[in-house]
Amino acid sequence: MATVELRFSALPEHVRTARLVAAAVARRAGVDEAVLDEVRLAVGEACSRAVGLHQSAGITAPVQVVLTEEEKQFSIEVGDEARHAPRAGTASAMAEDPDLEAEEDEMGLAVISGLVDDVEVTAGADGGRIRMTWPTTPPAAVPV
Numbered sequence: 217m218a219t220v221e222l223r224f225s226a227l228p229e230h231v232r233t234a235r236l237v238a239a240a241v242a243r244r245a246g247v248d249e250a251v252l253d254e255v256r257l258a259v260g261e262a263c264s265r266a267v268g269l270h271q272s273a274g275i276t277a278p279v280q281v282v283l284t285e286e287e288k289q290f291s292i293e294v295g296d297e298a299r300h301a302p303r304a305g306t307a308s309a310m311a312e313d314p315d316l317e318a319e320e321d322e323m324g325l326a327v328i329s330g331l332v333d334d335v336e337v338t339a340g341a342d343g344g345r346i347r348m349t350w351p352t353t354p355p356a357a358v359p360v
Contacts, residue, residue: 226270300339
């Protein structure tokens with residue numbers, strides 16, 4: 217099992233780099249070429265979501281991306297450290313309307329679910345994780 221870990225400051229300009237790294241590692245892992253655009257888009261959406269959550273909560277910790285190549289699958293896990301449990305009596309630092317922020321978050325998760333068949337979302341008081349998995353094909357045998 218090969219794993220690549222990427223951490224980046226919660227700034228929108230770093231999301232593009234995460235997308236490029238994810239596509240390169242997915243290609244190497246054996247993810248079908250026809251699916252690589254979906255990998256890029258899903259990772260971009262997940263990372264943008266994590267960046268937004270960090271910025272709105274004033275979190276300075278980096279966004280974490282773990283890319284794991286296993287025997288027949290490739291997975292990407294994007295993690296944030298934002299508190300996801302509802303907090304009574306507090307307002308979002310980013311948006312005046314918390315309902316609008318929640319709606320945008322749900323839209324991002326819907327986009328990811330539309331791009332990736334195997335998605336697992338976990339969230340709690342200590343942060344959240346989006347784990348996306350794609351099947352891989354073994355490399356073709358090279359004739360000798």
